[in-house]
Amino acid sequence: MQTILKSEDLYLFNEGSHHRSYMQMGAHPSAKEGVWFSVWAPSAQKVAVAGDFNGWSHSQHPLHVLDNSGVWSGFVRDAKIGQQYKFIVTTAQGQTLEKADPYAFYTEEPPRTASRICSLQYDWQDGEWMKNRGRVQKADQAMSIYEIHLGSWKRNLEAGGRSLTYRELAAELPKYMQEMQFTHVEMMPVMEHPFYGSWGYQTTGYFAPTSRYGTPQDFMFLVDELHRHRIGVILDWVPSHFPSDLFSLSNFDGTALFEHEDPKLGYHPDWNSLIFNYGRHEVRSFLISSALFWLDKYHIDGLRVDAVASMLYLDYSRKSGEWIPNRYGGRENLEAIEFLKDLNRAVYEHFPDVHTIAEESTAWPRVSAPTYIGGLGFGMKWDMGWMHDTLEYFSKDPIHRGYHQNQLSFRMMYAFQENFVMSISHDEVVYGKGSVYNKMSGDEWQKLANLRTLYAYMYAMPGKKLLFMGCEFAQKSEWNHESSLDWHLLQNPGHKQIQDLVRDLNHIYKTESALHVMDFEPAGFEWLDASDSHNSVYSFFRYDKDGNIILCAFNMTPIPRHCYRLGVPQKGKWREILNTDSSSYGGSGVQNSPDLSSEDISGHGRPQSLCVTLPPLGAVYLKWEKSDGH
Structure with a gap:
């Protein structure tokens, strides 16, 4: 039958090396009237597509399996951009499942779960940034990252305190970033997620920016505006696990398709979620395509890969008897290791001027070394050890600090084993940990003085920098994703002066070559x-x-x-x-x-x-x- 997928696409997809499978999979409007639909469901008895175009009929538009690929495809003449749809999957046992499209480019706003047919056409205006990105993002350039949760940075008080839209953010965030002299913004996951309280880390839409704040084009506009203000954009990306919501990837064709069947391999006890089966070729095609999709279609400048440690170790957060050793009897997840190497090779092959950054909390060697010398291939790695040691030191009364001198000096024993990003992230200001301000010892004057010294120490140390939103003006309360940052604190001179210091530190770090050129040397x-x-x-x-x-x-x-x-x-x-x-x-x-x-x-x-x-x-x-x- 005629299809949007060519035989070589199917071959590469099944082989695990189709790194741009988003070009054919999912819903693609045709030059003629109608839309091509394609989905991977190898164990399904039959698959159809239902939506606004057929009154949500389960049988009017059946798809057809292509050879032995496990991919079902078909053309719906009446389907149009903007309409909603789902795949109707009949399992081998005859059960009917209504599934959102794994490759959907746009979705209904949660808690609704249908996929939306959409075009990704956009007239980009960031040509100058893209042309110069390779120079701007070299390892010998300053990199000062502002980590942000889009839904709670600021709220629209005139509209009941709702989150800002992508367009509203585009009117404020780029100017703020430029004024504060940050070089990059890192967004906590914008990929679609059903539970807002997961902050995006429970991803279901690996190819869709959340519709909570607008359309795909609205998000493109935000990225475009940041680039026009010479600000790089990094996205958090989560290939380590996914939620078990029935409408999404879990048990997709009646079998453990994206995940493992055995919960000792496929269930994540920390997050009550499912673990991708990295040994399955098509899962690798899916995930690597997701990574390249954001770099390709949204001009993203880097991906920070979440929870890498949980991928590397089969016994991560598990007790004895709760995990299955690899074929050599070890605890290393060999399939995940190869996936991460494949991911980084693909990213740097297609986009040599971007960064991949690992959030990896153990002493796994050569995380940020090239794969050809035995590394995982990331460009950089968060320095979690520095963050824990430093915040603990600054929480101590100065009278006791002399007994803990090595808590700060120890970092230089390992500082050049990886390309480190020194991160004070959202993880340090939630779940009862208190704000960074409140981690400092002493009275209010001493807390602010300690905070000033902490930031100056961070910016002087070798490594790139990351600061979570609110830390730049000494937010007093823990971060709450349901409300705005406490911007009113800037009416207090002490908090405004911390903000002034962070701005000046960013400026000094960028303009003084001795503070950044040899960050990794x-x-x-x-x-x-x-x-x-x-x-x-x-x-x-x-x-x-x-x-x-x-x-x-x-x-x-x-x-x-x-x-x-x-x-x-x-x-x-x-x-x-x-x-x-x-x-x-x-x-x-x-x-x-x-x-x-x-x-x-x-x-x-x-x-x-x-x-x-x-x-x-x-x-x-x-x-x-x-x-x-x-």
């Missing part, structure tokens, strides 16, 4: 002193490849350190380019003179040194001023 970092536990002081240098040097020093106690001697590698003037204790940031105003000159006094094994004032609970960045002779 050991030569870009050198400890000056990591062992002054008596004073709870840390100091180190950051370098670029052109001889620029920035000295970063941190006083983790409320006691000012006057004439604290810091050895320096170069004679000359050192200019203070940041002081978190500046009165403009709400500090006490303990600062150094604009230009410090080195002295012929040895310090830290160096012939020259500086006499520096370290402010209370504060950080300073000092930049070496090259003379004409250097």
Whole structure:
């Protein structure tokens, strides 16, 4: 029979290597009147499509199976863009299932579950961004990411406090990102999800932006506007598990099609969800196609892959006897490992100027190393260890910090084993963990001072940066997805000054090459002193490849350190380019003179040194001023 699918498409799909299967699968309007429908359901007895075009008849428009591919396809002449539909699957046992299209580009707004026929036509205006993206996103460029949940960043108070639409976000978010000097926004999953409270991590629509905030074209407009403001867009993407809702992927053709039949392999105890069968070729085609779809059709600049650790280990969050070892008797999920390598190879082959970023919480080796040297192939990995150690350190009373000096210095033992993103994400401000502001020790002044020092320390350390929305102005309460951030706090000078500091840190990080060019290279970092536990002081240098040097020093106690001697590698003037204790940031105003000159006094094994004032609970960045002779 005639079909939109060619024999080579079916072959590649069944082989697991059809990485753009969204071009044929699902619902595709034809140049003639009508729509092609195609769906994978190899164990079905029969499949039909029902929708607005046939009064939701279960029998009027049967599909036909194509060879031995398990793919059913057919053309419906009366179907039109905008109409709703579902696949009617009759199982081998005769049971009738009404299923949403796994490849749907658009859906009804939850809690309704039908798929919608749609076109992805859009007149993009981001040509300049796309042309320059490869340069902007190189590893030696600054990358400062603002993580956002679209439904709760801001709310429309004039419309009953509802979430902003994609178009409303496009009017505000790009300008805010530009004003705050962030380079990228990372959106928690926009893929369609039936339960709003899952924040998108219980995905059912792997090819559809949620209709809660508008149409696919509305979401394209938001991405377009961000690009026109020179802001990169990263999407959270969840190939680790999916919900068991009956209308969606689970038990799709009456069998465990996308998942495993055995719950020891196919059920995720942490999230009460199902685990993809990565060993099934067609599942790999489906998932890799989903990843490439967002990069292709929505011009997305990177994918942050959720819960990678849960994919790598068969015994993840399971007790003895609750999991099945691999064929060698080990705990590694061999099929998931190969899937992740295939995914990253496909992404970087087709889109070499984007990023894949792993949220991986264990010590799995070479997560961000290329597959040809045995790595998983990701571009970067979240540094979860740094985040836990750092937040715990800053929660301690300064009087005790001297006993925990290595809690911050330990990171540099492993900092260059991966290409790390230093992340303070949404996971740290929910489920009773408190806000980042409330994790800081001390009274209100000390909390804000600690927070200023934490952010300055984060931006000085090697690695790309990520901050969750609200952290940039010291949100006091935990994040609540049902309401807006507490923007009214910006009427308080202390919170506005934290926002000012984050903006300035973003600017310094972007404009000072020593702070970003060698984020992933050991030569870009050198400890000056990591062992002054008596004073709870840390100091180190950051370098670029052109001889620029920035000295970063941190006083983790409320006691000012006057004439604290810091050895320096170069004679000359050192200019203070940041002081978190500046009165403009709400500090006490303990600062150094604009230009410090080195002295012929040895310090830290160096012939020259500086006499520096370290402010209370504060950080300073000092930049070496090259003379004409250097």
